[in-house]
Structure formats: C-alpha cells, structure tokens
Amino acid sequence: EKGGYEHFMLKEIFEQPKSIADCMRGRLNASAGELTLGGIQNYAEALAQADRIIIVACGTSWHAGLVAEYFIEDMCRIPVEVEYASEFRYRNPVIKEGDILIAISQSGETADTLAAIELAKAKGAIVFGIVNTVGSSIARATHEGAYLHAGPEIGVASTKAFTAQLTVLIMVFLKLAKRKGTIAESRFRELLIELESVPQKVEKALKSDDQIREISELFKDAHNFLYLGRGYNFPVALEGALKLKEISYIHAEGYPAAEMKHGPIALIDENMPVVFIATRDSSYDKIVSNIQEVKSRKGKVIAIVTEGDVLIPKMADFVIEVPATHEALMPLVSVIPLQLLSYHIALMRGCNVDQPRNLAKSVTVE
Ligand code: F6R
Numbered sequence: 001e002k003g004g005y006e007h008f009m010l011k012e013i014f015e016q017p018k019s020i021a022d023c024m025r026g027r028l029n030a031s032a033g034e035l036t037l038g039g040i041q042n043y044a045e046a047l048a049q050a051d052r053i054i055i056v057a058c059g060t061s062w063h064a065g066l067v068a069e070y071f072i073e074d075m076c077r078i079p080v081e082v083e084y085a086s087e088f089r090y091r092n093p094v095i096k097e098g099d100i101l102i103a104i105s106q107s108g109e110t111a112d113t114l115a116a117i118e119l120a121k122a123k124g125a126i127v128f129g130i131v132n133t134v135g136s137s138i139a140r141a142t143h144e145g146a147y148l149h150a151g152p153e154i155g156v157a158s159t160k161a162f163t164a165q166l167t168v169l170i171m172v173f174l175k176l177a178k179r180k181g182t183i184a185e186s187r188f189r190e191l192l193i194e195l196e197s198v199p200q201k202v203e204k205a206l207k208s209d210d211q212i213r214e215i216s217e218l219f220k221d222a223h224n225f226l227y228l229g230r231g232y233n234f235p236v237a238l239e240g241a242l243k244l245k246e247i248s249y250i251h252a253e254g255y256p257a258a259e260m261k262h263g264p265i266a267l268i269d270e271n272m273p274v275v276f277i278a279t280r281d282s283s284y285d286k287i288v289s290n291i292q293e294v295k296s297r298k299g300k301v302i303a304i305v306t307e308g309d310v311l312i313p314k315m316a317d318f319v320i321e322v323p324a325t326h327e328a329l330m331p332l333v334s335v336i337p338l339q340l341l342s343y344h345i346a347l348m349r350g351c352n353v354d355q356p357r358n359l360a361k362s363v364t365v366e
Pocket of ligand 1: 058109110113158159361362
C-alpha cells in the first residue's frame with residue numbers, strides 16, 4: 001500500500017507529479033486556452049462580482065490560502081483576507097449578504113473550518129469549498145466548490161494536498177481573471193502552458209532527494225531553524241517551517257525575509273540554520289541582500305534557488321536547485337525540497353514520520 005516507499009509521507013511527496021496532473025485532468029486544456037471547473041457554475045457570476053474574498057482554513061491549508069491571496073489580488077484585482085478559521089469564527093467578523101467565503105480543507109472535517117462556514121452561511125455569504133475528501137462534511141456544507149482529486153492522503157503531514165490545493169486555486173482564479181478581463185490573453189495563455197508543465201518540474205525537483213538527505217545529515221541535531229521567503233515564496237517559508245516542526249519536533253519559524261531585521265535577526269549565530277526560498281522572481285535582489293545579512297552574522301544558509309543561479313551559490317553554504325517557472329506557480333515547485341528536508345531530518349532523528357506525536361489527520365475537535 002506504500003507502493004514500495006518506506007513511509008506514506010515519502011510516497012505522497014513522490015506522487016506529486018501525478019497528483020498535480022490528476023488535479024488538472026479534464027480541467028486544463030492549455031493548447032485550447034480553456035479551463036473547465038464543473039463544480040463552480042451556479043455561483044460563478046457571484047464570484048466575478050465579489051467586492052472581496054475571505055479565505056478560511058487551518059494549518060497547511062491556510063498556507064495554501066495565503067498563496068491564493070497573492071494570486072487573486074495579482075490576477076483578479078479583488079481584495080482578499082486569509083483567516084485562521086478558529087480566529088475568524090470567534091471574533092464577530094463582518095460578513096454581509098453575498099460576500100464570498102472560500103474554505104480550504106484536505107480532510108473536509110476540520111471542526112473550526114466547518115464552524116466558520118456555518119457562521120458565514122448564516123450571515124448570507126456564498127461559500128466555495130476547495131476540498132480533497134469527496135462527500136466530507138465541509139464539501140456538503142458549501143454551496144459549490146472544486147475537489148482536489150489528489151487521492152487519499154494518509155501521512156499526517158500534508159504534502160500532496162498542499163500542491164493540489166494550489167493547483168485548484170490557480171485554475172479557479174485564472175478562470176475568474178479571464179472572465180473579469182483583469183488578465184491579458186497572452187499572460188493567461190502563458191500561465192496555462194506553464195501550469196501544464198508543473199508536473200515535469202516537480203519531477204525534476206524531486207531529483208534533489210539524495211542531496212537533501214546529505215544536507216539533512218549535517219543539520220539533524222539543530223535545535224532551531226528559520227525559513228525565509230518573500231512574495232509568493234513567503235507562505236512556502238511558513239509551510240517549510242510547519243513541516244519540520246510537526247514531524248521532527250525541531251523548533252522552526254517561517255518569516256517574510258524582510259521581517260528578519262525586525263526581530264529574528266537577533267537569533268542568528270553560527271548555530272542557526274536559515275533556509276531561504278530564493279528563486280528568481282521580482283524580489284530576487286532583495287532576498288540576496290537578506291542572505292548576505294545572515295552570512296555576515298555567520299548563520300548557516302541553505303538556499304532553494306532557480307536552476308543555473310550563479311550568484312547565490314557564492315554566498316550560501318548549500319544550494320538546492322529547482323526548475324524555473326512563473327513566480328506565481330513557483331510555490332508548487334519550491335515547496336518540494338522543503339517537504340523532503342523535513343522528511344529526512346525527522347527520519348534521522350528517529351521520529352514517527354507518518355504519525356507524529358500529538359497530531360491527528362483530521363482535527364475534529366475545536
Ligand atoms: C500540516 C497539517 C495540518 C492541516 C490542518 C488542516 O501538515 O496537516 O496543519 O493542514 O489540520 O487540515 P484540513 O486541510 O484537513 O482542514
């Protein structure tokens with residue numbers, strides 16, 4: 001059942017070229033310039049008319065929501081708020097009739113996310129679900145939605161669900177941008193073609209597995225890790241840190257790289273590993289300066305870079321290459337080495353990778 005892999009988590013990490021392709025099958029036709037989302041029909045016009053969008057989720061699904069915030073604002077020009085379901089539901093949020101709420105959940109059973117949906121519906125919001133588990137409570141509670149089609153995720157640490165959530169969110173909001181006319185046809189076409197090539201790029205990113213295992217050996221005894229990224233890679237930094245802490249029990253924090261100087265920089269010394277997600281994008285020059293700031297304080301830098309980068313390898317202690325893609329799609333690729341890093345470190349520390357202590361796959365308690 002683990003398909004020859006030692007753990008479900010590893011199987012699910014390596015499955016991603018396929019799960020992302022499955023998630024696009026029958027939906028994305030790049031050569032025809034078409035996106036078809038059967039589950040979003042009746043309320044598609046309401047979505048196009050939205051003044052704002054509220055996204056609710058927990059954990060890794062909340063990180064997918066943060067990537068979506070950048071994407072929706074960039075492509076659709078609609079303001080987005082991303083909320084932890086548990087905070088949103090208890091703080092008397094402002095929701096008006098016709099507001100759009102998007103709930104993201106792998107299991108479809110997360111109690112706080114479900115309660116946030118019920119609250120929003122009671123106030124007249126239209127709720128869309130981005131859910132993996134067919135027929136789950138959240139799928140049933142929403143008005144419309146799109147399933148991930150990623151297949152069951154068994155490992156407690158969410159991996160393939162995260163990349164499938166991003167893929168679905170990108171498809172939904174590219175389609176919306178096209179409908180609203182907030183994206184140029186050429187850019188739309190270019191993104192569809194690029195999206196179609198993501199499974200091959202993920203496949204290539206997985207080839208760093210041996211190198212990541214070697215790096216993990218050197219850092220497995222660290223007590224702390226910092227993960228830094230900017231723009232679309234900021235939520236990836238949060239996700240990398242969450243993966244590491246939940247399965248290896250090493251304390252890790254994710255931050256926007258520019259926030260480092262507002263506090264976390266005080267933590268940096270020769271014992272602090274800092275993982276930079278520093279692929280080539282519009283904030284590349286800025287993140288290069290952040291790497292220099294860490295190196296000048298003797299921090300150990302592990303950088304995720306775009307293939308062929310010649311500058312960062314001169315500064316960083318270790319570089320892990322990923323294939324180039326459009327910056328809005330990069331989280332689908334740049335998260336892969338971080339999933340592998342957490343897996344190998346946890347394994348080397350003797351942790352139960354598939355069933356970390358204190359965690360359940362579905363959090364049905366509030
Ligand atoms: C992290 C993880 C959790 C879940 C969170 C939400 O690897 O698995 O943080 O992402 O509990 O779960 P779902 O997506 O099922 O609502």
